[in-house]
Amino acid sequence: xxxxxxxxxxxxxxxxxxxxxxxxxxxxxxxxxxxxxxxxxxxxxxxxxxxxxxxxxxxxxxxxxxxxxxxxxxxxxxxxxxxxxxxxxxxxxxxxxxxxxxxxxxxxxxxxxxxxxxxxxxxxxxxxxxxxxxxxxxxxxxxxxxxxxxxxxxxxxxxxxxxxxxxxxxxxxxxxxxxxxxxxxxxxxxxxxxxxxxxxxxxxxxxxxxxxxxxxxxxxxxxxxxxxxxxxxxxxxxxxxxxxxxxxxxxxxxxxxxxxxxxxxxxxxxxxxxxxxxxxxxxxxxxxxxxxxxxxxxxxxxxxxxxxxxxxxxxxxxxxxxxxxxxxxxxxxxxxxxxxxxxxxxxxxxxxxxxxxxxxxxxxxxxxxxxxxxxxxx
Amino acid sequence: xxxxxxxxxxxxxxxxxxxxxxxxxxxxxxxxxxxxxxxxxxxxxxxxxxxxxxxxxxxxxxxxxxxxxxxxxxxxxxxxxxxxxxxxxxxxxxxxxxxxxxxxxxxxxxxxxxxxxxxxxxxxxxxxxxxxxxxxxxxxxxxxxxxxxxxxxxxxxxxxxxxxxxxxxxxxxxxxxxxxxxxxxxxxxxxxxxxxxxxxxxxxxxxxxxxxxxxxxxxxxxxxxxxxxxxxxxxxxxxxxxxxxxxxxxxxxxxxxxxxxxxxxxxxxxxxxxxxxxxxxxxxxxxxxxxxxxxxxxxxxxxxxxxxxxxxxxxxxxxxxxxxxxxxxxxxxxxxxxxxxxxxxxxxxxxxxxxxxxxxxxxxxxxxxxxxxxxxxx
Numbered sequence: 029x030x031x032x033x034x035x036x037x038x039x040x041x042x043x044x045x046x047x048x049x050x051x052x053x054x055x056x057x058x059x060x061x062x063x064x065x066x067x068x069x070x071x072x073x074x075x076x077x078x079x080x081x082x083x084x085x086x087x088x089x090x091x092x093x094x095x096x097x098x099x100x101x102x103x104x105x106x107x108x109x110x111x112x113x114x115x116x117x118x119x120x121x122x123x124x125x126x127x128x129x130x131x132x133x134x135x136x137x138x139x140x141x142x143x144x145x146x147x148x149x150x151x152x153x154x155x156x157x158x159x160x161x162x163x164x165x166x167x168x169x170x171x172x173x174x175x176x177x178x179x180x181x182x183x184x185x186x187x188x189x190x191x192x193x194x195x196x197x198x199x200x201x202x203x204x205x206x207x208x209x210x211x212x213x214x215x216x217x218x219x220x221x222x223x224x225x226x227x228x229x230x231x232x233x234x235x236x237x238x239x240x241x242x243x244x245x246x247x248x249x250x251x252x253x254x255x256x257x258x259x260x261x262x263x264x265x266x267x268x269x270x271x272x273x274x275x276x277x278x279x280x281x282x283x284x285x286x287x288x289x290x291x292x293x294x295x296x297x298x299x300x301x302x303x304x305x306x307x308x309x310x311x312x313x314x315x316x317x318x319x320x321x322x323x324x325x326x327x328x329x330x331x332x333x334x335x336x337x338x339x340x341x342x343x344x345x346x347x348x349x350x351x352x353x354x355x356x357x358x359x360x361x362x363x364x365x366x367x368x369x370x371x372x373x374x375x376x377x378x379x380x381x382x383x384x385x386x387x388x389x390x391x392x393x394x395x396x397x398x399x400x401x402x403x404x405x406x
Numbered sequence: 407x408x409x410x411x412x413x414x415x416x417x418x419x420x421x422x423x424x425x426x427x428x429x430x431x432x433x434x435x436x437x438x439x440x441x442x443x444x445x446x447x448x449x450x451x452x453x454x455x456x457x458x459x460x461x462x463x464x465x466x467x468x469x470x471x472x473x474x475x476x477x478x479x480x481x482x483x484x485x486x487x488x489x490x491x492x493x494x495x496x497x498x499x500x501x502x503x504x505x506x507x508x509x510x511x512x513x514x515x516x517x518x519x520x521x522x523x524x525x526x527x528x529x530x531x532x533x534x535x536x537x538x539x540x541x542x543x544x545x546x547x548x549x550x551x552x553x554x555x556x557x558x559x560x561x562x563x564x565x566x567x568x569x570x571x572x573x574x575x576x577x578x579x580x581x582x583x584x585x586x587x588x589x590x591x592x593x594x595x596x597x598x599x600x601x602x603x604x605x606x607x608x609x610x611x612x613x614x615x616x617x618x619x620x621x622x623x624x625x626x627x628x629x630x631x632x633x634x635x636x637x638x639x640x641x642x643x644x645x646x647x648x649x650x651x652x653x654x655x656x657x658x659x660x661x662x663x664x665x666x667x668x669x670x671x672x673x674x675x676x677x678x679x680x681x682x683x684x685x686x687x688x689x690x691x692x693x694x695x696x697x698x699x700x701x702x703x704x705x706x707x708x709x710x711x712x713x714x715x716x717x718x719x720x721x722x723x724x725x726x727x728x729x730x731x732x733x734x735x736x737x738x739x740x741x742x743x744x745x746x747x748x749x750x751x752x753x754x755x756x757x758x759x760x761x762x763x764x765x766x767x768x769x770x771x772x773x774x775x776x777x778x779x780x781x782x783x784x
Contacts (some may be wrong), residue, residue, distance in 0.1 A: 114526070116525060116526045121499055121500070122525060123501035123502065124501065127526075128526075131517070133706075134518075139509070139512050139517050140509065140512075141776075144779070147500060147501065148494045148501065148503055150779060328511075336774070398519075
């Protein structure tokens with residue numbers, strides 16, 4: 029607090045030549061912001077977080093992935109999982125692999141509004157990136173799986189995705205000599221089940237992590253890694269732009285579900301999200317908060333891939349997102365009528381402020397690794 | 407010329423406060439550049455084009471597509487072609503459509519270094535965008551097809567693409583009642599051949615065009631559509647950066663073949679390009695000049711998708727691209743030893759100048775249309 033008052037006193041000399049950012053009525057110059065954010069995160073300006081936000085975590089350095097006790101990491105297991113990940117023989121047509129919708133060169137998504145699966149049938153939702161997926165407490169936009177091991181069973185069986193039967197897939201893969209050798213090495217037996225397939229696959233998936241970004245290096249002490257604009261964006265992200273209410277912690281996600289106003293209730297593209305899983309009225313239209321690390325590579329955005337650019341996405345948040353109120357008596361009586369999250373409101377960001385936030389999102393995006401499809405076991 | 411001298415005389419007053427761009431030893435201020443480029447293109451500063459460049463065309467407003475006399479446009483034919491374009495039943499597996507590698511949401515390419523086809527086998531080359539494909543005198547990176555109608559036969563039959571037989575595909579499609587109705591409407595008969603399939607498909611493909619960009623509106627008289635940085639980029643594009651030697655005309659391509667130094671001669675990724683078609687030594691390592699309209703959407707770049715960003719691409723051109731000289735006696739005697747194009751040389755662009763060129767490439771990229779996959783005839 030003392031530091032802040034001191035800086036505020038100092039600020040007079042910069043008033044004429046500098047841009048200002050407002051935090052709870054205190055304007056900061058860019059120079060002051062750089063000084064404030066060059067301190068340890070515990071001494072950063074207080075974030076603008078609503079009082080009912082639970083389990084708030086400050087932003088931080090990218091953590092290393094954790095592996096569950098009942099499926100620990102081994103290099104061989106991850107290598108085996110990589111083959112499975114790129115193998116179209118997990119699908120009934122023999123043409124669709126996990127990588128078809130989670131392409132390393134497209135931010136581990138597929139770059140499309142919604143994914144296309146068996147017979148190129150369109151799904152309902154945008155393919156989520158697998159970057160930092162080890163951290164997800166729930167999987168899918170609606171959280172219907174509680175572990176990656178659980179998750180992988182869904183796309184294999186989904187008739188608009190891989191359209192396969194788990195038992196048939198298991199049988200087919202067991203016929204491949206190359207896999208018999210690899211599973212023997214990793215699990216000690218040539219015959220393998222869907223459980224071991226899942227263990228190998230998810231071990232690979234947990235290694236899919238963002239590299240360290242310029243923001244991480246900034247936090248680790250390299251104070252010139254962020255530009256003035258990016259530091260302004262960081263401050264806005266934590267304050268006026270309110271992003272940090274949901275996108276918090278070192279991976280920029282609270283692992284919770286929120287309704288951002290895109291339920292399309294009663295209309296063609298209706299998607300009740302989390303409600304489909306829990307059947308609780310309060311979950312209507314809620315979707316999982318995605319991590320924002322590497323977000324510049326994971327377009328398009330939102331559960332339905334509505335916006336192809338961060339600019340459009342920011343404009344939508346700046347407007348407060350759609351917030352439809354029930355008007356007719358029937359709507360008022362309808363317990364399922366979707367409620368847009370109370371954390372969303374019009375932000376009043378100027379064009380420059382929006383660009384600063386976007387610049388900051390660039391600074392938490394790392395250089396992508398080229399992962400090539402391996403030659404598959406035969 | 408009088409205008410230029412007049413502006414040069416004027417320039418003194420800006421010398422201290424403005425950035426300069428050098429053209430044949432004459433520095434221009436940004437203000438002067440804006441004035442010069444606000445004139446009709448015929449009065450623009452002389453481009454820095456090598457004397458042996460043939461058929462040079464100045465940049466210009468986006469032209470409308472032309473359709474061949476023996477396959478004229480009709481709306482119904484284009485609509486039918488759109489169904490075929492998105493139909494995976496053109497492939498032997500029933501899973502791969504033209505759109506699989508030419509996805510409207512990914513700049514009508516696929517966003518990958520090289521495409522993946524039947525059984526997810528990787529091809530050798532990057533999927534070319536279909537934007538403005540009506541203008542291509544030759545198709546494919548190596549120009550092995552002379553018309554779109556000819557082109558469409560290759561991917562259908564290629565064993566690492568759709569892996570189908572033309573006659574079998576024709577037979578399968580003829581069984582689909584919905585197509586019988588549509589072909590009847592367009593061609594007057596229910597039974598249709600590969601030739602009519604090609605005519606419909608290519609009529610749709612010729613409608614895939616860039617929208618007008620800010621550069622077009624600038625040329626049409628809206629002189630504030632380009633920023634100072636973009637005008638500087640335009641000037642550099644035509645002069646110091648030398649892009650216009652090959653990327654010229656209203657579609658930013660000379661429709662010729664050039665060796666940009668990425669032949670990988672004698673190494674794992676060797677690709678002799680145009681030579682594979684013509685068997686002429688002078689064509690070793692030559693690839694077709696792609697249009698640069700909408701280039702910000704068509705990453706990654708070069709025939710092998712080597713660079714994921716324009717920044718990397720510009721860095722490579724700035725270095726003059728790889729220009730390997732034969733050193734051993736065997737290399738000197740080797741008539742196929744690749745020669746990098748004489749139009750390429752180190753450019754000496756500063757970081758700011760590179761960013762100006764990239765900004766200009768943004769200004770010749772238009773807002774993308776959302777084209778959704780249609781519901782297919784059954």
